[in-house]
Amino acid sequence: MTPSHSIPAPDPAPDAARTEPWVGASVGRREDPRLLTGRGRFTDDIQLPGMLHAQFVRSTVASGTVTALDLSAVREVPGVVAAFTAAGLALGDITARLGRPLSEFVPTDMPVLAGDRVRYVGEPLAVVVARDPYAAEDGLEAARVTYETRTPVTSEAQALAPGAPLVHDGAGANTLLDVSMFATEGIDEIFAGAEHVVRVETRTGRQNALPLETRGVVAGWDDREEQLLLRMSSQVPHQVRTVAARCLGLDERAVRVVVPDMGGGFGLKCVVGREEIAVGAAALRLGRTVKWTEDRKDALTASFLAREQHYDVRAAFDGDGRVLGLDAAVVCDMGAYSCYPFTAGIEPLMASAEMPGVYKVPAYRVRARAVTTNKAPTAPYRGVSRPQYVMVMERLFERAARELGMDAVEVRRRNLITEFPYTGVNNITYDPGSYRESLDLCERVLRDEGWYARRDAAADEGRHLGIGYSCFNERTGYGSAAFAQRKMEVVPGFDIAEARMDTSGALTVTTGTMSHGQSHETTMAQIAADALGLDLAKVRVHQGDTDRVAYGWGTFASRSIAIGGSAVRLAAGKLGEKLRLIAAAHWDTAPEKVELGRGAVRRREDGATLSYEEIADLAYLRAHLLPPAIEPGLSATATFDVLNDGTFSNAAHGVVVELHEGTGQVEILRYVCVEDCGVAINPQVVEGQCRGGIAQGIAGALFERITYDEQGEPSATGFMDYKVPTAHEIPDITVHHLETPCAFTGTGAKGTGEGGTIGAPAAVLNAVNDALRPTGVELDDTPIRPETVASALEHAS
Known part of the structure; x- marks a missing residue:
């Protein structure tokens, strides 16, 4: 029987006898009856009388000047109602800024529709509006665009090379952010006198946040309210309203954004996109309701991406395994434009400010850069640099333990913050957490379950098992004060x-x-x-x-x-x-x-x-x-608002993997997460957040990556090329809860949305390296390629 969309399911009868508090109870999700019975209403479910459909003519070159854009044949395609270029819609640019001098930060204007200059494959050039989605697609085929191509910038090395082609002519260079921070006095002498100095250089692959629901919007003018109504999938509706009003030349009151049910975002939808505003402009011009739903190819190649980062980090240790200093260089490939409102500084500034994490680091120096390339722009993605710098820190401790001949878990214990509040070398004050307790419980679970003995027995059988850990914290509840420290022109909080x-x-x-x-x-x-x-x-x-x-x-x-x-x-x-x-x-x-x-x-x-x-x-x-x-x-x-440095959730992850000879497959046999997010409002929801985040972290560690060829053409246009883990690759995950209430929030709760993603790559990589220990091979990059693992095992056998 098809469920009715007009009669809502009744709420359960009030529980008059209940005396226990609701906070802390794993009550069933109130959203589920609607979503599981097909009564959810997502953007693409919206069907209105006379509604038109839009799609975008997109650049087929990564860098070039548009010498001709002919839409005349498009307008002759049956079913096509209109086609607009940037000039036809006369829209303002989307510009995100930091309040930093030009020597540190260079803003970039992102046009809603590209005009005479294109900067990545997939950049929108024109919008085609038709009576149905099929006619809109047919219209795209009739568009004629010619380019004078330029040499694209497709890598960090190319972007930073002397005399490199410029992605933005007016920028003067391909570096959009270059800041040096926390240079502790005497840090060079600390490294020179240290008994042990270890170095890790790591690169992480470019990823797509990949929500189940792609971006989309239904735009139309409401005559009665004199408003442009944008029904769309967004994590930040008020910011979309502000930017749309400015780009369209409307009073902010004249734009209303309504978000129906949303099928995931993961940061991809917490920035303001171009296409939604262009569709709104087309609806205004036509006086008709216009709908756009992003297809999966565009979502993979032309939407906001993330994670392509390069770290070169040294750590100084004394003979007892204690950290003396940290010296880091971070370069983040941010693609063609700054995202609004976070800018190209979002990833390098996050990494710089918070890299010391859960460890006592007495001396610190970091240089962080954001470079622009001819790739789709970068937006925040669940974790925002923390999966990367946590992986770097955890690799440093693993490498130091090997050089010192110590147990890596014990080296971590000697360096974990245990007294709170603790003000770090990064000028951040950490509120109380359970850093040591989380790691101890995580290790105890794996030992009590016998995984150490199984690993040793497997080695005798010629099998390759490894155990890996990661410890981390997650700053949550960023208030205005924390965002203001980044010198954002638009300060959330x-x-x-x-x-x-x-x-x-x-x-x-x-x-x-x-x-x-x-x-x-x-x-x-x-x-x-x-x-x-x-x-x-x-x-x-x-x-x-x-x-x-x-x-x-x-x-x-x-x-x-x-x-x-x-x-x-x-x-x-x-x-x-x-x-x-x-x-x-x-x-x-x-x-x-x-x-x-x-x-x-x-x-x-x-x-x-x-x-x-x-x-x-x-x-x-x-x-x-x-x-x-x-x-x-x-x-x-x-x-x-949180007026201090925010609050810190923390966790420890433990992973057991087996490496398979011949295929190089990494099979995860066991995954344990011990998390502390303060007061858990709903423990079942917290566990769901942990498990979902861990799945995304595993994806980044083992599978997902978008590469580009020398011409700036993206490699992954569908799921045949962009490898996404299925339920078969994601193990059962056990979540243990600790609870250190937060003193800064009204409920004692800390955030928990990103922790799973932050800890998983480091734990998986460490487990793989533990299994590879007999081969002498150590891996530092993600995603871990099966051919790399297979080669290491083959040469060791």
């Missing part, structure tokens, strides 16, 4: 929430965060329900509508529960205070003599209660009975 109760005592909560799979409808409701003593069934959460939500920065950087959840808690608490005031006025008693209970306010002296429905009746329907000092209605708004 705070969040706004509203709690509003109706006459039935039901609560509606709005939040500026944006769920793309993280279960906000459940976890935010748990927070609000606890704050007011409500049953979960009485709470509804709304997000992703720029007219309904006052303002919000969206969801990225594991900020939603840490900051958004804290704002929800504050708003619900303020509403609770008003409930108490109204009840106290009704009883003609002092507010301190009443308290919130289970769906009611209770008078302490005799236990009398006034239900929330009765209070709402007073607030709305009999407001004349309220004292003049109490305004009618039941609503409260609150903001929350």
Whole structure:
């Protein structure tokens, strides 16, 4: 039976007998009944009368000047309604800036549609609008574009070479960011006098965040509201509204962004894209609703990418395995343009600021650069440089342990931060965590399960088993202060929430965060329900509508529960205070003599209660009975920001792998994660975040990579070339929880969205190197290629 889209499933009956708090309970996700029965509504599900469909004419060369762009034949294709170039839509550029001198940072203008200059294969040149998607595709085939090609820049080495071709003529060089930071006085002498100096040079492959749902938008003008309505898949609807209004020359009020259900984002959708704005402009010109859904080829080749980074790092150790200093050089290939609002500095600045991580590093120096190349631009992707620099740090400890003849886990223990708060050499103060406890438990689980004995027995049988670990922290809840340290012109940070109760005592909560799979409808409701003593069934959460939500920065950087959840808690608490005031006025008693209970306010002296429905009746329907000092209605708004360095979740990962001769296949036999995200609002949701993140981390360690040939042509245009792990390659993952409550957030929770992805590449790589130990081969790059493993095993046999 086909489920109805017009009749919502009822909420479960209120649990009047429940006395346990909602926070900390693994209640079922409230989103699941809708999503699992086909009643979810994603951007591509939207079908409207008279709706047109758009696709983009894209550059077929990586670098060149457009000498002719002829769309006349396109407009003659049956079903095509219109075709627009950049000149035809007259749009402003998207420009992201840092407040740094030009010697450190060079901004780049990203046109919504390229004009006479193209900078990567897949760059949008024109938009074709047709009556159906097939006619739009046919229209693309009729476009005629000629180029005067230029030599493309396709690698870091080429970008930095003297006399290299320029991706942006006005930039003067291909370096968009070049900063040196934390140069501890005397660091050269520390390295010169150290008993041991180890070096790791590593490169990581360019990846696609690969959400299940590609980008898409349905754009149309609302005559009644005099607004351009953009229904789209975005993690940052308010930022899209701001940029779209500026590019289109509209008042911000005249743009409304609404996000329906979203099938993943992982950072790819936390920046402002070009195509959505171009479709909005086409809808305005035509006075018709226009829809664009990104196909998978465009998503792989022309959407935002990430992760292509190069690290050259030295660490100095004393004879007991303690770190004396860290000296790092970081180069990130950021593609053709800076993304909005984070800029090309997002990856190198993250790596520079946070590389010391969970370890006590007394001396530190780093130089970080972002280079521009003729590739699709880079956006944040789950973890943002932390999977890379954690991998570097963990490789340094493994290499130091081998040179010192020590156990690598013990070397880590000697260097882990154990006393809090701890202010590092990077000028960041770490709040309390369980760094040592996480590693100890992770190792104990693998030892108790007998994996060390199995590894040794396998070696006697000629098999190749290895055990690897990673330790890391994840700064979450970045507030305005943390983002301001990067000197961002647009400074994210705070969040706004509203709690509003109706006459039935039901609560509606709005939040500026944006769920793309993280279960906000459940976890935010748990927070609000606890704050007011409500049953979960009485709470509804709304997000992703720029007219309904006052303002919000969206969801990225594991900020939603840490900051958004804290704002929800504050708003619900303020509403609770008003409930108490109204009840106290009704009883003609002092507010301190009443308290919130289970769906009611209770008078302490005799236990009398006034239900929330009765209070709402007073607030709305009999407001004349309220004292003049109490305004009618039941609503409260609150903001929350983290004004210090943020809060740090932490984890340890342990992995057991087996390497197969002949094929070089890396099979993961066991995966253990010990995580600490403070108070877990919903432990089941936390585990889901860990498992999903680990799957993406494994993908980066073993499978996913986009390369480019000398002409700037991307190698991966489909899943035959872009290797994505299936359920067969992802092992069962055991998650153990530790809990160090955060003192800076309203709920004691820290973020947990990115930790799995951060720790997995390092743990997998270390396990592979442990299995390769008899061969003398050590690998430092990801993804790990099967042919490399097979060659090492073959030459050792």
